[in-house]
Amino acid sequence: IKSSTGFSPFMLRLGLFVPLHLSPQVVPPLIELTPADIPTLASDIIKLLNDVTAEAKDNLLAAKISQTIQANAHCRQDQLFSQGDLVYLSTSNRHTEYMHTGDNRVAK
Template identity: 45%
Template sequence: LNTINSSTGYSGFQLKTGHSPRIIPPLIPLVPNLDEVDDVNNALEVLRRLHDDIQEAKDNLLRAKVSQAEFANHHRRDEVVFATGDHVMLSTFHRRRDYLQKDDKRVAK
């Protein structure tokens, strides 16, 4: 987003607007906290929320994947299962042309 171009030494945002974008505010307060237990609890809470958010994102991706597969398969027919010994019809439309074409491996038509 705000990557500095090695040629110009400026980011695209800075060249377009004339200033760098604002810095994201810190996640924790800047006031020093002397209680180590509160620091540990705050860190654990941030990590727990981060873990929950990651798990929710994974669930959303899985839900989207299933939904996309459902819509993609909606107009497709069911898969035909063939067993050993079943008789099938094959399209040989191009086989005759392949046979008639001259090739280094063929002696005659």
């Protein structure tokens, strides 16, 4: 079962929950279907799949919101700079920039 959706992939695709350990007591007996039962059964399965999909989408949205809240809680606030402020500028990789931009290479 996925923590973000709350469902197993098998449940999302087929609308059925299958336990990991199948035993004869768990497997339901086969039932006889009449042709009149098939449209009702098909509409029930489609409704179940739509409900499961909608709930999985809601769970994914809730997980996304929760992850956003947690990510924003651990980020520092943006620093606002105004004109004239003194800042430190890292120039550790500046010496290789001339080699990668344009035709203005410096010969060694």
